[in-house]
Amino acid sequence: xxxxxxxxxxxxxQQWRPDQLRLEDGSRVAVMGGGPAGSFFGYFLLEQxxxxxxxxxxxxxxxxxxxxxxxxxxxxxxxxxxxxxIQMLALDGINLPPRVVQRGMDSYMLHNNAGxxxxxxxxxxxxxxxxxxxxxxxxxxxxxxxxxxxxxxERAVAKGANLxxxxxxxxxxxxxxxxxxxxxxxxxxxxxxxxxxxxxxxALRIFSSLNISYQPPRLALTFVRDYLFxxxxxxxxxxxxxxxxxxxxxGLDFAAVVPKGDYVTICVLGKVVTQxxxxxxxxxxxxxxxxxxxxxxxxxxxxxAPRINFTGAVHPYAEQMVFLGDCGVARLYKxxxxxxxxxxxxxxxxxxxxxxxxxxxxxxxxxxxRRMENDNVIGKIIFALIDLFVKPWRITASATLRMVExxxxxxxxxxxxxxxxxxxxxxxxxxxxxLWRMFNPAFWSRMLWYVxxxxxRRS
Amino acid sequence: MDNNALGRIYDAGEVIFRQGxxxxxxxxxxEGKVEVVLExxxxxxxxxxxxxxxxxxxxxxxxxxxxxxxxxxxxQVRILSVxxxxxxxxxxxxxxxxxxxxQTMSQRIRKLSGEVGxxxxxxxxxxxxxxxxxxxx
Numbered sequence: 292x293x294x295x296x297x298x299x300x301x302x303x304x305q306q307w308r309p310d311q312l313r314l315e316d317g318s319r320v321a322v323m324g325g326g327p328a329g330s331f332f333g334y335f336l337l338e339q340x341x342x343x344x345x346x347x348x349x350x351x352x353x354x355x356x357x358x359x360x361x362x363x364x365x366x367x368x369x370x371x372x373x374x375x376x377i378q379m380l381a382l383d384g385i386n387l388p389p390r391v392v393q394r395g396m397d398s399y400m401l402h403n404n405a406g407x408x409x410x411x412x413x414x415x416x417x418x419x420x421x422x423x424x425x426x427x428x429x430x431x432x433x434x435x436x437x438x439x440x441x442x443x444x445e446r447a448v449a450k451g452a453n454l455x456x457x458x459x460x461x462x463x464x465x466x467x468x469x470x471x472x473x474x475x476x477x478x479x480x481x482x483x484x485x486x487x488x489x490x491x492x493x494a495l496r497i498f499s500s501l502n503i504s505y506q507p508p509r510l511a512l513t514f515v516r517d518y519l520f521x522x523x524x525x526x527x528x529x530x531x532x533x534x535x536x537x538x539x540x541x542g543l544d545f546a547a548v549v550p551k552g553d554y555v556t557i558c559v560l561g562k563v564v565t566q567x568x569x570x571x572x573x574x575x576x577x578x579x580x581x582x583x584x585x586x587x588x589x590x591x592x593x594x595x596a597p598r599i600n601f602t603g604a605v606h607p608y609a610e611q612m613v614f615l616g617d618c619g620v621a622r623l624y625k626x627x628x629x630x631x632x633x634x635x636x637x638x639x640x641x642x643x644x645x646x647x648x649x650x651x652x653x654x655x656x657x658x659x660x661r662r663m664e665n666d667n668v669i670g671k672i673i674f675a676l677i678d679l680f681v682k683p684w685r686i687t688a689s690a691t692l693r694m695v696e697x698x699x700x701x702x703x704x705x706x707x708x709x710x711x712x713x714x715x716x717x718x719x720x721x722x723x724x725x726l727w728r729m730f731n732p733a734f735w736s737r738m739l740w741y742v743x744x745x746x747x748r749r750s
Numbered sequence: 751m752d753n754n755a756l757g758r759i760y761d762a763g764e765v766i767f768r769q770g771x772x773x774x775x776x777x778x779x780x781e782g783k784v785e786v787v788l789e790x791x792x793x794x795x796x797x798x799x800x801x802x803x804x805x806x807x808x809x810x811x812x813x814x815x816x817x818x819x820x821x822x823x824x825x826q827v828r829i830l831s832v833x834x835x836x837x838x839x840x841x842x843x844x845x846x847x848x849x850x851x852x853q854t855m856s857q858r859i860r861k862l863s864g865e866v867g868x869x870x871x872x873x874x875x876x877x878x879x880x881x882x883x884x885x886x887x
Contacts (some may be wrong), residue, residue, distance in 0.1 A: 319841075320876055374836075375840070377756060378830070378832045378833070379837055379840055381832065382778070382805075382837065382847055382850055382851065383850055384803065384850055386778065386780055386803060386830075389752040389755035389781075394754045395754055395755055395757070414759075415756055416758040416830070416831060417755070417756050417757060417758070418756070418757075418830070420756055633843075636844055640844070688806075717837065721838075
């Protein structure tokens with residue numbers, strides 16, 4: 292890497308300034324973390340470099356072995372790959388094979404205090420994927436399926452990335468480059484560093500000595516549990532449906548029940564999630580009604596309490612450095628893997644076509660991060676509106692269900708409530724677009740109509 | 751085929767879309783093969799066969815025209831559909847997403863140009879000029 296002469300660089304990346312930091316043939320790039328954000332970044336950086344005939348050396352540092360069952364091989368989340376991400380990956384030439392997808396999903400069942408309603412994909416096409424981030428829950432035996440994170444890491448390695456199974460425990464700036472230290476090895480020097488360690492790690496502490504403006508995101512706790520029912524029981528009870536719960540439990544925004552192979556994963560998200568509130572939710576009749584008869588909430592085979600972003604990181608970039616995925620900016624409550632994809636692509640595009648100086652990263656990657664963070668603010672407004680007007684009131688909860696039910700046979704474009712709920716839970720559209728639709732007079736006139744029907748039926 | 755996998759499974763001979771239909775989706779083959787069939791004067795001409803990882807129906811995303819051919823499953827096939835609205839929104843945010851589509855379309859134009867060239871030289875060898883609009887053709 293060097294500061295370039297503009298006149299020598301009249302190629303596809305022709306708008307370089309003379310003082311601009313950029314990657315050149317032979318530049319070394321490190322990625323800390325081989326989860327989705329790190330693997331996507333490695334994959335797309337190498338792909339885009341190939342397009343502009345740039346030869347890079349890229350090392351991914353990931354100590355975790357995704358072929359292990361239980362917590363040692365797992366990155367801890369509900370494991371839903373959204374409809375929009377599956378479609379985008381297919382267009383990028385990354386098709387998720389059956390051995391990665393535990394179960395393809397064709398519908399959501401929304402439960403609230405007034406009942407439940409089903410939302411389906413067109414033609415019941417399986418457009419949502421349930422995956423295990425590792426090989427599977429603790430004790431899983433002879434799984435013919437593989438880890439989602441492991442699959443993505445394999446793709447990055449196949450693209451040319453070098454996988455180093457070490458934990459980075461030190462970072463320093465040395466002569467304008469970045470030096471990484473691992474236990475027992477010589478320090479390695481890089482021209483650019485992508486940090487994708489997630490937030491459930493102490494690795495972010497090593498950056499406090501670098502004097503950069505980065506501040507990690509504020510976090511919230513979640514609870515995830517896996518239950519073993521066996522494939523036939525899962526097929527008979529859940530089919531290809533993810534259950535979402537918007538129930539009135541203090542501090543909890545929503546919960547999801549996701550069937551996967553022989554197992555079912557239950558995940559709960561909210562501002563203040565505690566073990567006690569989790570147990571209250573699991574004991575609600577709405578949750579019990581969708582589980583197999585005789586289900587005991589305490590008989591889980593694997594569980595974890597990972598932290599997730601509640602706000603994005605402050606300044607998730609610095610000179611020759613970018614913070615991706617959960618340790619950068621993610622989407623509020625939904626589509627964490629999709630957010631990692633978007634951030635990784637924005638960062639790799641900035642690095643290849645803009646530069647690796649702080650100002651270049653700010654202009655391109657910073658803008659994308661801010662867009663996501665601003666959208667999360669709107670997401671918080673939407674969840675606040677749900678908390679205020681839907682969850683506590685049986686009339687509005689009932690009207691919501693009635694409206695969704697009546698819309699199922701209508702063409703797309705006339706499914707006001709269904710599309711809002713679908714997009715809030717799947718991440719198929721930004722929150723700002725969802726809010727915009729919520730303020731549409733046509734939506735409100737129909738909503739008031741169904742509130743009226745619910746009032747009449749109740750009386 | 752694995753019923754838990756992504757996409758929709760079509761049986762052998764099942765039509766994914768017909769020539770003349772209006773479409774707002776493109777399709778990516780996950781498993782199996784399809785044939786692209788042009789229906790002309792009551793006859794069917796197979797103009798292409800597409801396999802795993804390949805896409806078809808992409809023209810519907812960029813122009814609001816009728817489908818120019820029928821696509822049928824060759825054996826059992828698993829296909830993922832991509833909505834126009836979703837794709838265009840994402841291309842607006844991330845133009846690099848369109849590069850893979852453009853690369854494939856470019857390869858198809860190259861292949862078609864080669865076939866048109868070979869056809870023209872074959873017609874010339876027969877003493878027929880395609881550019882003159884020979885009525886015997």
